[in-house]
Amino acid sequence: ILGAVSLAGVESGLWSVKGGNKLVCTGLLYASKAEVIPGTVVSIEPKIRPRLTGDPVKLYQVMYNTTSGLTGDTYDIVVIAAPLGHKMADITFKNFTPPIPEFPNPYHQTVTTLVHGRLNASFFGYRDPSAFHLGAIFTTENPKLFVSSLGVVSPVEGAERNPSSPLAVWKVFSQEELSKEQLRSLFSSYDSVRVKKWLAYPHYSPPEKLPPVILHDDIYYLNGVERAASAMEMSAIAAKNAALLAYHRWYGNTHLIDQEDLHEKLKTEL
Numbered sequence: 468i469l470g471a472v473s474l475a476g477v478e479s480g481l482w483s484v485k486g487g488n489k490l491v492c493t494g495l496l497y498a499s500k501a502e503v504i505p506g507t508v509v510s511i512e513p514k515i516r517p518r519l520t521g522d523p524v525k526l527y528q529v530m531y532n533t534t535s536g537l538t539g540d541t542y543d544i545v546v547i548a549a550p551l552g553h554k555m556a557d558i559t560f561k562n563f564t565p566p567i568p569e570f571p572n573p574y575h576q577t578v579t580t581l582v583h584g585r586l587n588a589s590f591f592g593y594r595d596p597s598a599f600h601l602g603a604i605f606t607t608e609n610p611k612l613f614v615s616s617l618g619v620v621s622p623v624e625g626a627e628r629n630p631s632s633p634l635a636v637w638k639v640f641s642q643e644e645l646s647k648e649q650l651r652s653l654f655s656s657y658d659s660v661r662v663k664k665w666l667a668y669p670h671y672s673p674p675e676k677l678p679p680v681i682l683h684d685d686i687y688y689l690n691g692v693e694r695a696a697s698a699m700e701m702s703a704i705a706a707k708n709a710a711l712l713a714y715h716r717w718y719g720n721t722h723l724i725d726q727e728d729l730h731e732k733l734k735t736e737l
């Protein structure tokens with residue numbers, strides 16, 4: 468799966484959202500009418516609430532830091548949609564029996580550098596800059612190379628970049644932040660540079676062992692799917708699967724979980 472997903476980025480017909488792909492999440496939150504509480508979850512603990520009649524209610528107390536300080540609330544179902552780990556979603560699971568296991572989950576840092584300028588064609592072996600018409604360059608693992616890939620960034624709306632134009636916005640992926648000397652090697656001239664470091668995907672060491680989706684009775688974990696492949700589309704699939712699983716388990720629809728031949732029924736969905 469990982470190899471197939473990694474190749475998706477070089478396919479034609481990729482889409483993007485004006486204003487940033489983050490607006491997909493904003494739009495979904497708006498459409499769902501969900502209440503958003505800006506904060507950082509610090510702990511989850513199971514609680515039992517007695518009732519006057521019938522069995523007691525099982526709940527989860529979720530504590531989180533907000534601008535107003537530490538606060539919390541109780542929930543019937545908890546869905547964790549962030550990588551668990553000390554440098555990621557550092558959540559403490561209190562008083563669970565058996566304990567929630569830890570998932571050593573180091574992530575790979577990628578540095579994105581957006582540069583508006585003229586690419587130095589000679590760096591890539593072109594003596595005549597006018598003969599250089601590439602819009603994307605991908606590299607193999609080589610300790611002598613300080614970049615992983617370069618690609619022209621085109622506007623979401625409007626005409627594509629003219630390949631004959633020397634000026635363009637280039638998106639450069641690298642393992643570390645590029646030095647000024649390295650930028651001068653890549654570009655004959657430039658007038659704007661923006662840098663963003665981010666933890667892009669897990670460190671892969673096959674064979675991978677995927678964390679469970681169900682961490683406790685009604686606690687679901689989405690990001691284990693990233694151990695198979697990491698992409699926003701994979702996260703969307705994991706979210707849909709977890710939502711269906713939580714719904715069917717909550718309402719006792721066990722016959723709708725792990726259905727035989729389900730792949731035949733849904734093979735055209737994706």
